[in-house]
Amino acid sequence: MTEPQSALLDQPLARSRRGEKKLVVRHALVTRLTHWMNALCILILLPSGLQIFLAHPALYWGQYGADSDHRAFEIGSDQPDGGAMTGFLRLGSKKFDTTGYLGAIRNADGDYEDRAFPGWATLPSERSLAEGRRWHFFFAWLFVGNLAIYFAFGLANGHLRRDLLPSREQLRPRALLADLRDHLRLKFPRGEAARQYNPLQKLAYVGIGLLLPLMILTGLAMSPAMDAILPGLVELFEGRQSARTIHFISASLIVLFIIVHVVMVALAGPINEMRSMITGKLAISKEEEDEPHAASAP
Amino acid sequence: MSRMLLPRRKFLGLSAAGLGAGLLGGCDLMSDSPTVEGWLNSAESLTYRVQRLLGGGRSMAREFTPEDISPVFKVNGDTEVDTDEYKALLAENFAQWRLRVDGLVARPLDLSLADLRNLPQRTQITRHDCVEGWSAIGKWQGATLSSVLQRAVLKPEARFVVFHCADFLERAADGTGQYYESIDLIDAFHPQTILAHRLNDAPLSQGHGAPLRLRVERQLGYKHAKFVMRIELTDRLDQIGRGKGGFWPDRGYEWYAGI
Numbered sequence: 001m002t003e004p005q006s007a008l009l010d011q012p013l014a015r016s017r018r019g020e021k022k023l024v025v026r027h028a029l030v031t032r033l034t035h036w037m038n039a040l041c042i043l044i045l046l047p048s049g050l051q052i053f054l055a056h057p058a059l060y061w062g063q064y065g066a067d068s069d070h071r072a073f074e075i076g077s078d079q080p081d082g083g084a085m086t087g088f089l090r091l092g093s094k095k096f097d098t099t100g101y102l103g104a105i106r107n108a109d110g111d112y113e114d115r116a117f118p119g120w121a122t123l124p125s126e127r128s129l130a131e132g133r134r135w136h137f138f139f140a141w142l143f144v145g146n147l148a149i150y151f152a153f154g155l156a157n158g159h160l161r162r163d164l165l166p167s168r169e170q171l172r173p174r175a176l177l178a179d180l181r182d183h184l185r186l187k188f189p190r191g192e193a194a195r196q197y198n199p200l201q202k203l204a205y206v207g208i209g210l211l212l213p214l215m216i217l218t219g220l221a222m223s224p225a226m227d228a229i230l231p232g233l234v235e236l237f238e239g240r241q242s243a244r245t246i247h248f249i250s251a252s253l254i255v256l257f258i259i260v261h262v263v264m265v266a267l268a269g270p271i272n273e274m275r276s277m278i279t280g281k282l283a284i285s286k287e288e289e290d291e292p293h294a295a296s297a298p
Numbered sequence: 299m300s301r302m303l304l305p306r307r308k309f310l311g312l313s314a315a316g317l318g319a320g321l322l323g324g325c326d327l328m329s330d331s332p333t334v335e336g337w338l339n340s341a342e343s344l345t346y347r348v349q350r351l352l353g354g355g356r357s358m359a360r361e362f363t364p365e366d367i368s369p370v371f372k373v374n375g376d377t378e379v380d381t382d383e384y385k386a387l388l389a390e391n392f393a394q395w396r397l398r399v400d401g402l403v404a405r406p407l408d409l410s411l412a413d414l415r416n417l418p419q420r421t422q423i424t425r426h427d428c429v430e431g432w433s434a435i436g437k438w439q440g441a442t443l444s445s446v447l448q449r450a451v452l453k454p455e456a457r458f459v460v461f462h463c464a465d466f467l468e469r470a471a472d473g474t475g476q477y478y479e480s481i482d483l484i485d486a487f488h489p490q491t492i493l494a495h496r497l498n499d500a501p502l503s504q505g506h507g508a509p510l511r512l513r514v515e516r517q518l519g520y521k522h523a524k525f526v527m528r529i530e531l532t533d534r535l536d537q538i539g540r541g542k543g544g545f546w547p548d549r550g551y552e553w554y555a556g557i
Binding site for chain 1: 323325326329335337338339340341342344345349352353357358359360362366368369370372425427428429430431432433434435515516517518546549550551552556557
């Protein structure tokens with residue numbers, strides 16, 4: 001890792017054709033490598049996780065939970081005698097008709113099949129708990145190792161504290177509101193301010209930085225062997241079934257993060273943003289911002 | 299440049315969508331490749347080694363109080379055994395049933411239910427975790443497996459304990475499909491590993507595996523073989539069933555089900 005670790009190092013590396021842009025070092029090599037390994041792992045863990053969830057698409061709170069116990073959440077199907085199958089999602093006492101999308105999915109013959117998620121959302125697409133588990137646990141190990149490397153380097157080189165932790169200034173309501181306004185106007189910093197993450201961005205990254213380890217901890221809490229090795233872990237989540245529920249909620253929030261993350265990359269300039277995460281270099285305007293940006297306040 | 303950006307954006311979006319679909323479709327294909335299968339399966343031995351290193355034979359599954367017991371303990375797998383031999387045994391309340399202990403032992407045994415009740419007993423209220431995702435808490439009582447194995451006297455080459463069951467969860471063309479499971483000696487001699495004949499203060503019902511069910515508390519439910527008829531000590535698993543050490547392991551599930 002001989003590269004500069006900080007986006008803040010002033011290193012004009014190149015000029016664009018029009019001469020008003022410069023390339024600055026944005027992401028350290030270890031950040032880029034772990035980012036893409038993380039992306040690959042999540043791309044596998046989400047659909048293989050849904051495959052596992054197909055086997056029992058219901059969530060409970062507490063130590064135990066099975067068919068006759070109270071379900072906090074459920075995806076299922078109803079089929080009256082001789083009638084058509086309908087799919088539903090139930091959250092508490094609210095039941096939503098999700099026929100065709102969740103619970104009752106059309107199979108290759110065009111008939112409805114009792115299946116929580118469609119084939120495109122699960123890995124493998126066919127129903128196979130055994131194969132889903134194989135994919136999930138292999139990539140779970142990679143995910144754990146990758147995240148450990150990321151956090152070890154991030155703590156050691158100061159990346160987490162310097163680049164991701166919001167400053168006191170950034171957390172002021174005025175700064176947050178100004179940043180929210182900028183986001184709503186799709187106004188992104190292009191100049192020097194782009195070297196630093198803005199407050200909402202930092203909060204999103206801190207959030208994902210907490211959700212990813214939470215996935216590991218709730219995942220481990222579902223392992224009967226781990227529960228014997230580390231009884232405090234499963235108790236932290238109030239039981240194995242609540243750990244499973246938190247695992248699912250946390251995964252859903254990660255999906256939400258990914259959607260916002262990808263949309264933001266697309267809006268902020270996909271070529272520039274993708275380049276910064278591949279080569280490490282981000283193009284920023286040489287001129288000062290025409291409007292001072294809330295996030296750039298020292 | 300801005301004129302070029304839109305097509306490029308569209309191109310990037312389309313490639314990303316294509317990549318996603320291609321990747322998952324590719325994963326389906328890769329699932330069937332023996333090489334990829336080998337890689338994926340390597341996670342199991344890593345899990346096994348790490349969990350054994352951390353917990354080994356000493357860590358104990360949590361034991362709960364009577365208030366924690368599930369109102370209904372879900373019945374899963376085979377709910378009844380459809381063979382004449384089993385039906386005859388059941389009709390006589392298993393008076394004629396004997397647990398055969400053989401294989402790599404110095405003293406093969408035939409134990410009646412009364413014999414098993416006279417061995418050192420253990421009662422434990424534990425959580426049962428099904429591979430499907432649900433859990434149920436129940437109170438199990440039975441003879442410790444270690445006491446049975448001590449009486450049979452293991453030969454030094456014995457490495458696995460195989461549980462042969464009465465039920466056929468599937469009748470496959472190759473003759474396999476009879477339920478069986480196996481564990482290593484670490485789990486076999488673990489104090490919470492018992493041959494349960496009672497659940498929630500009543501004799502085991504057929505659905506829960508009468509007359510005898512293995513409890514191996516730090517692993518998932520499918521390892522807890524029901525309707526146990528015979529215990530075989532062996533040094534290898536590749537000559538039993540389809541060679542993976544259990545009915546579900548033969549069908550792609552992990553032999554080590556600690557996770």
